[in-house]
Amino acid sequence: MSARHHLLYSEEEEALRAAVRDLLTDHCDAAGVIARTESGTPHDRALWKRLTEGMGLAGLLVPEDLGGQGATHREAAVVLEELGRAVAPVPYLTSAVVATEALLAAGARDLLGELASGDTVGVLAVALNVAPHGAWRTVRLAGGALHGELTGIADAAAADVLLVPADDGGLYAVAAGAVTVTPQVSLDLTRPVATVVLDGAPGTRVGATGPAVRRALRAGAGLLASEQLGLADWCLTETVRHLKERRQFNRPVGGFQALKHRLARLWLEIAGLRAAARNAADALVGGADTDVAVTVAQAYAAPVAVRAAEEALQLHGGIGMTWEHPVHLYLKRAKADSIAYGTAGGHRAALAELVDLRAP
Template sequence: MTDLLYSEEEEALRSAVRDLLADHCDAPGVIARTESDAPHDLAAWKALTDGMGLAGLLVPEAQGGQGATHREVAVVLEELGRSVAPVPYLTSAVVATEALLECGDEELLVRLASGRTIGALAVGLHTAPGADFTSVRIEDGSLHGELTGIADAAIADVLLVPAEDGGLYAVQASSVTVTPQVSLDLTRPLATVTLTGAPGRRLGDAAPAVRRALRAGAGLLASEQLGLAEWALTETVRYLKDRKQFNRPVGGFQALKHRLAQLWLEVVNLRAAARNAADALGGGQPAEETALAVAVAQAYAAPVAVRAAEEALQLHGGIGMTWEHPVHLALKRAKADSIAYGTAGAHREALAELVDLRAP
């Protein structure tokens, strides 16, 4: 039976990442970045990559990585979710890296593992694993087309672009036009990528690479949502212990106790689902079992993360409605994550197909 408990090494990794983020991604700093033209925190990214080598966790040691598993990556994402860190970890160190691992491109893998090169898969953030995705056309050996909803494209150095010939191409970001889109989550901005005669290097077949990348992204996104939900619950409990009404702590009122107890149960269940998805992705299980674990995690994770953030906003009262309080960052990230890599409904449909419980 699989042990989903955190190992000593994973707890040590969590502690190190949490300490680093406390120094680099405090709430006032993240909020200030959302008001600027540079929402990404490159100092935090450099500390995570150069300082700790976390960009290469999924990359084999032979390609300059750490040769770790998805379980360690999940721990990192939990902490990034807790702080709503504006770094391209999920898009570069997970999704783009998984696509390159499928294609077997060692040169780019080495660059992404170092963190000095940031990659982005040029597929809309809303795309679910196994769903159709937009490809660009090829004319005279160069790439032409427009791709929308690309997460972290504004900070990427290289884009992995699917083309109509079935190939996945590496395209330098300097050769395309990146236009920011209005995004609810300002810590993970979206953009439209326009290619007009952009040169590209074919890496391999797009379909299996995109499918693998999106499955890993969806499965490990649940860990980010778990971290966010745990932060919302913890901060709400802390606030209700301190806040007083009628000369007694607000948290002592039975109605609020019931709401928090119900949320705690949902977060505990989310932890189990997220850990199972991370373990399945890195455990060499059959593809169908991995797909099942990912579908279960995402079908459950999005509603819980959104509810946790909404409860935090409501139970913080007036202070929770202010721009200065970080709960709005969590709510926006939870809402944006709820449609990233497929909605909960899309994953429930996939789950029904996998277990042969299709609707009549």
């Protein structure tokens, strides 16, 4: 049986995980991420450069003849697990997955090469909450220029180029310097959202909106589950470690039966999330039931990730409520991810349609 037909991690995937984790351990510490959220420049461009120039990770989904690595969604999923574990403030999901998938569907070869190198950050100008089966806003094309306003665009502040859907059915590449990007209040400061205003902005048509955006959002939703998996796994691991060290009544807090039961239940839920996330990543490589795999993963992932972060915050006690402890970063990312690319409830409704099990 080949690695493509089971959900276990291959040796190559584990080696990739180790390399990414080592890099993040050295260059993405929690204190640094917290400080960055307070700085007004949330994106870590130095870390992005190390991930892209040093390791070539921005081009994992891009074929080798276009300057990429020619890898698959399985490898990208491993990277996202590790980025989720570190709540890394880099535009990997938005640029290396979502924008890249849109360009692959459109066949925009030159721009794909730029995104694959990491020199250019691309962002699909569709609100972060839009699901693969949902509707998105478009801007108006008039006189060869684009006019309109789009809200909730994740990582727009880090973008060099925006992929903008227009009312003529086209997807247009627009230089970030040609638009106005205004930050919105974001719960998750490590993946901020913004409003993008186009006032006669020039754009280059790269393809048709429908197929490109649907493919991009499906990949985003499917691989987001791997980020949520990494986040939840960090929360469980750190909580177990803390409870082993913390003592109450002269015994480790982790020895109390009630807490053991809570942690055991969470471990089982994360094991289920791992299976769902791996299945979605594998299906995105090429499968007949890709839509089902993605909706199942997203229907399950958000509640587990949020609960893992909530448990981590509660079980860390007073220290968990402080700004200095990083658990608040994970709770905010988990809550923001729970509405990214569709809510769990929306995915359950979509799944009912896909498998013909609608509510009476």
